[in-house]
Amino acid sequence: MKEKKVTRREFLKKSSGAALGLFTAPYIIPNNILGRNGILSPSNKITLGFIGTGWQGTANLDAFLNEDAAKVIAVCDLDTDHLLEAKELVDLKYRNNDCATYTNFRELLSRQDIDAVVIGTPDHWHAIPSIEAAKAGKDIFCEKPLSHSFNEGIEMCNAVNRYDRIWQTGSWQRSIPNFRFACEIIRNGRIGKVHTVEVGLPDGHRDFEGTFGLESPMEPPKNLDYNTWLGPAPYAPYAPARVHKNWRWNLDYGGGQLMDWVGHHVDIAHWGLDLDHTGPVEIDGIGEYPKTGLWNTATKYFVTTKYENGLIMKIAGGYDEIKTGTKWIGEEGWVHVNRGFLDANPKSLLKEFFGPNDITLYKSPGHAANFLECIKTRNKTLTPVDVAHRSATPGHLGQISMLLQRKINFDPNKQKIIGDEVASSMLGRSYRAPWHL
Amino acid sequence: MKYIFKKIALLLIILGVSTNIISQNGKYEERVQSLLNKIENYEYNQDGSPLYDLDKIIKNAMNENENLDFLEGELIKSLLANSTYDAKLFICRQLSLIGTHSSVTPLISLISDSHYSDIVRIALEKINSTEVDNGLLKVIEKVDDEIKRGIIATLAARKSYSSISTISEYVLSDDIELATIAASALGYIGGVESVEKIKSLLNKVTDDVKKVLFDSYLKCGDEFLALNKIEMANEVYTYVLDNSDFTSIKYAALKGLINSAHENRGLLILNLIKDNNIELAEVAMSQIE
Numbered sequence: 001m002k003e004k005k006v007t008r009r010e011f012l013k014k015s016s017g018a019a020l021g022l023f024t025a026p027y028i029i030p031n032n033i034l035g036r037n038g039i040l041s042p043s044n045k046i047t048l049g050f051i052g053t054g055w056q057g058t059a060n061l062d063a064f065l066n067e068d069a070a071k072v073i074a075v076c077d078l079d080t081d082h083l084l085e086a087k088e089l090v091d092l093k094y095r096n097n098d099c100a101t102y103t104n105f106r107e108l109l110s111r112q113d114i115d116a117v118v119i120g121t122p123d124h125w126h127a128i129p130s131i132e133a134a135k136a137g138k139d140i141f142c143e144k145p146l147s148h149s150f151n152e153g154i155e156m157c158n159a160v161n162r163y164d165r166i167w168q169t170g171s172w173q174r175s176i177p178n179f180r181f182a183c184e185i186i187r188n189g190r191i192g193k194v195h196t197v198e199v200g201l202p203d204g205h206r207d208f209e210g211t212f213g214l215e216s217p218m219e220p221p222k223n224l225d226y227n228t229w230l231g232p233a234p235y236a237p238y239a240p241a242r243v244h245k246n247w248r249w250n251l252d253y254g255g256g257q258l259m260d261w262v263g264h265h266v267d268i269a270h271w272g273l274d275l276d277h278t279g280p281v282e283i284d285g286i287g288e289y290p291k292t293g294l295w296n297t298a299t300k301y302f303v304t305t306k307y308e309n310g311l312i313m314k315i316a317g318g319y320d321e322i323k324t325g326t327k328w329i330g331e332e333g334w335v336h337v338n339r340g341f342l343d344a345n346p347k348s349l350l351k352e353f354f355g356p357n358d359i360t361l362y363k364s365p366g367h368a369a370n371f372l373e374c375i376k377t378r379n380k381t382l383t384p385v386d387v388a389h390r391s392a393t394p395g396h397l398g399q400i401s402m403l404l405q406r407k408i409n410f411d412p413n414k415q416k417i418i419g420d421e422v423a424s425s426m427l428g429r430s431y432r433a434p435w436h437l
Numbered sequence: 438m439k440y441i442f443k444k445i446a447l448l449l450i451i452l453g454v455s456t457n458i459i460s461q462n463g464k465y466e467e468r469v470q471s472l473l474n475k476i477e478n479y480e481y482n483q484d485g486s487p488l489y490d491l492d493k494i495i496k497n498a499m500n501e502n503e504n505l506d507f508l509e510g511e512l513i514k515s516l517l518a519n520s521t522y523d524a525k526l527f528i529c530r531q532l533s534l535i536g537t538h539s540s541v542t543p544l545i546s547l548i549s550d551s552h553y554s555d556i557v558r559i560a561l562e563k564i565n566s567t568e569v570d571n572g573l574l575k576v577i578e579k580v581d582d583e584i585k586r587g588i589i590a591t592l593a594a595r596k597s598y599s600s601i602s603t604i605s606e607y608v609l610s611d612d613i614e615l616a617t618i619a620a621s622a623l624g625y626i627g628g629v630e631s632v633e634k635i636k637s638l639l640n641k642v643t644d645d646v647k648k649v650l651f652d653s654y655l656k657c658g659d660e661f662l663a664l665n666k667i668e669m670a671n672e673v674y675t676y677v678l679d680n681s682d683f684t685s686i687k688y689a690a691l692k693g694l695i696n697s698a699h700e701n702r703g704l705l706i707l708n709l710i711k712d713n714n715i716e717l718a719e720v721a722m723s724q725i726e
Contacts, residue, residue, distance in 0.1 A: 292485035425563040433587030
């Protein structure tokens with residue numbers, strides 16, 4: 001999946017041959033193939049459209065409204081309450097009434113004056129708008145986890161790379177200094193060879209919307225286009241506990257705590273170990289699932305993954321021995337990082353200084369700012385699409401292993417499950433008509 | 438005499454064990470049937486524990502590789518019985534795991550019913566049997582357009598090469614949504630036949646569908662490139678570059694061409710830079726690390 005690019009050495013070597021008249025190109029390239037790439041709006045700002053303006057969508061909206069380099073010009077949501085709140089927020093910031101509203105993301109994507117989109121929809125609604133946005137020539141910021149299914153992730157990577165779009169994932173921990181510092185300690189071998197990583201995630205189901213138990217079927221509220229909200233997922237009657245914020249506790253729309261957090265702490269684990277372009281070779285998960293009810297994702301889980309170099313990554317929720325955050329354990333010590341927390345053994349690691357010959361990692365000016373900067377420079381962001389897919393992969397595979405109650409083997413180069421037809425078939429999901437990728 | 442006693446004792450043991458196995462099997466079958474009887478009447482928001490219990494039994498059977506034929510048969514019976522939508526949904530999810538060619542006809546018998554067409558595809562999409570593709574191709578003409586769209590998406594997900602010809606016909610449909618799904622499906626299926634079909638269709642469709650066809654064409658090119666079929670990939674990208682009027686498509690084709698040019702990439706880029714188009718030069722330079 002890693003893009004093949006021409007190295008400067010290759011380029012210069014071949015170019016000198018061309019200068020001697022050894023080569024004539026058979027290709028005729030028409031003018032104006034770039035569209036808006038690199039061409040900013042008359043206001044010299046990057047114009048943004050938001051797709052999904054609920055909980056996380058609003059948090060992202062706040063972040064981008066505080067960026068001078070950006071201008072939000074359109075918002076889209078299936079819930080008109082969310083939509084109007086988002087418009088109000090934008091118009092209040094710009095002191096006008098200009099922010100356009102849409103309930104159909106395709107209408108927003110068809111606007112030629114929008115440079116990039118910020119997608120904050122539920123997980124089962126990441127792939128379709130992302131791929132369509134890439135085709136429409138938009139750069140994309142999308143929430144984590146990258147995709148609802150592994151195969152969607154592959155298709156998202158393909159589309160974004162095919163159309164050369166700038167992509168940032170909402171794995172914002174990479175933009176926070178203490179996470180980067182922790183990763184630099186590991187990358188520079190300060191704890192020796194790392195043999196184990198413990199990734200502690202939350203357990204259970206959190207009632208984020210106060211809809212716990214509201215599972216009785218009822219008419220959807222008038223402000224919500226419920227059928228489109230279901231989108232590619234199988235038809236199911238409306239119930240408040242199914243939708244806003246708590247959708248993540250049902251496997252048709254999210255992946256529970258495991259998938260909700262894999263794009264944060266596993267993402268950091270990979271970053272520290274330079275595993276952004278590979279994945280585990282063995283995955284063995286156990287999960288406890290509720291016996292009944294709408295919220296059917298695992299409430300307690302333990303996924304053990306093994307990488308090609310023998311590294312073991314344990315991803316767990318609900319096990320006291322695995323503390324929340326990311327903990328790398330090496331032959332000469334350990335480092336444990338979490339939000340607002342950094343600890344190490346030996347403690348001297350916490351005052352580590354990196355010299356000019358040490359590895360320093362990508363420093364972001366802020367997650368939103370990094371995205372906007374990369375739109376201008378066309379450089380890769382801190383969390384590009386392929387990296388996000390690799391961060392989510394242990395979660396996807398762990399989920400399959402837990403559901404099948406068996407270990408699975410994976411080829412990280414071919415990105416295929418080995419020798420298990422049923423597990424392989426679970427890498428993708430069937431879509432309800434008329435939705436398709 | 439001693440020998441005869443020994444033989445009798447052995448026979449009795451064998452008989453006892455066999456009876457025990459038969460009785461255990463009998464209990465197993467009864468348990469499954471009893472759960473399915475409950476599940477047939479299951480509706481959303483009722484006690485889901487029978488579903489949970491049967492799911493456990495099926496997962497165990499999969500991991501032990503036993504009783505699968507029996508379980509599949511029982512699931513099919515309940516699928517075809519007067520079971521609820523939620524029961525059928527559960528059964529289709531289970532058949533997506535253990536379904537074989539035996540499930541294909543029963544599942545397809547429900548596909549023309551708009552209540553069930555989406556959920557039976559959950560199973561059909563995953564069953565490893567050419568009978569699925571054949572069965573879907575047999576019914577596709579007889580179902581309404583909404584169901585056709587779903588069937589085409591399923592054939593695409595299955596990378597069903599045998600369906601390329603039929604799907605191509607729907608690219609010409611007046612129903613724009615149907616035509617779009619069909620055009621997109623050809624890209625997901627990929628291969629030489631898809632490429633040929635796409636090429637033959639490009640001048641027969643509206644601009645909206647044409648854009649999807651070009652995207653599918655690029656997908657085929659990318660697949661060739663991934664399979665190291667460089668010349669074929671190159672041919673696809675060059676054709677798209679020369680024939681598409683869509684900016685983003687041309688841009689993607691150029692990128693593909695640069696990626697597929699391998700040793701000549703540097704030369705190709707240099708010649709692109711020689712072109713006076715600044716935007717074009719920017720695209721070319723963006724490919725140099």
